[in-house]
């Protein structure tokens with residue numbers, strides 16, 4: 001679909017997130033981040049551990065305060081001070097699925113309570129009958145049985161627990177789901193099942209995903225567009241296949257060319273070995289965020305942009 005016909009569901013403009021209140025221990029975790037997410041797509045955010053992916057997700061659902069910029073959902077600014085009505089709407093419409101289904105589910109609560117929690121918080125049901133109906137439907141939607149409602153999380157496998165995590169989101173009838181490394185804590189053999197479930201739900205419910213991951217092959221498989229983040233800043237963003245075939249920024253190139261290693265810590269050191277941020281000479285020529293071809297953005301200074309143009313036209 002041409003871009004001008006796509007509906008922008010979420011806009012992130014010049015986002016900045018800082019931790020630490022005092023000047024001395026202030027840490028800028030996210031800076032100058034810009035991206036749009038279109039309705040119905042899966043938008044990937046990829047980068048190494050500590051690059052700021054989760055911080056962006058948490059800022060969107062208002063768990064992290066923002067120090068600058070705007071987050072706009074369906075045309076309304078949702079960061080900073082907002083009114084109760086809007087807060088309620090985004091609590092319902094934007095849901096997050098977390099990485100570790102072992103840690104994110106309340107061990108002492110039954111599945112019925114876990115899946116209902118968002119409904120209880122927002123009193124988002126007319127009566128007990130309707131709540132039950134919604135919760136049972138959510139369980140069926142994620143491929144679990146309604147009888148599981150009276151069980152506790154420890155009675156389930158990792159994959160089933162992540163399905164409970166997904167049910168807890170879809171019961172709210174969200175429009176945007178932020179999936180933060182939703183399969184990386186799962187056994188390799190069940191990862192595809194959870195990804196397929198997410199794709200099916202996207203089709204049947206018209207969902208939009210922000211998919212956060214460090215696993216490049218998963219991102220290539222599941223996303224329509226992808227942004228690469230390095231130390232809190234997006235360095236390149238494009239349609240997924242385009243970016244994988246034609247990475248321009250040196251960080252993207254080293255990330256994609258690093259041979260996948262089983263140990264993510266070794267992978268990280270491998271990437272850092274190849275990528276040298278001092279190659280940019282930003283002191284003398286500061287970078288800009290440039291749309292180098294339709295829907296393909298890259299961070300670079302004037303000289304670099306010229307080189308990227310040449311590389312594209314080769």
Ligand SMILES: Nc1ncnc2c1ncn2[C@@H]1O[C@H](COP(=O)(O)OP(=O)(O)OP(=O)(O)O)[C@@H](O)[C@H]1O
Pocket residue numbers: 019020027029047048049050051052053054055056214
């Ligand atoms: N509450 C906090 N207080 C201080 N620093 C924080 C806080 N949350 C995150 N950070 C720091 O912000 C940076 C970005 O963290 P973030 O969790 O967003 O990275 P990530 O890319 O999601 O990494 P991972 O894949 O390991 O989750 C890290 O250096 C982290 O230590």
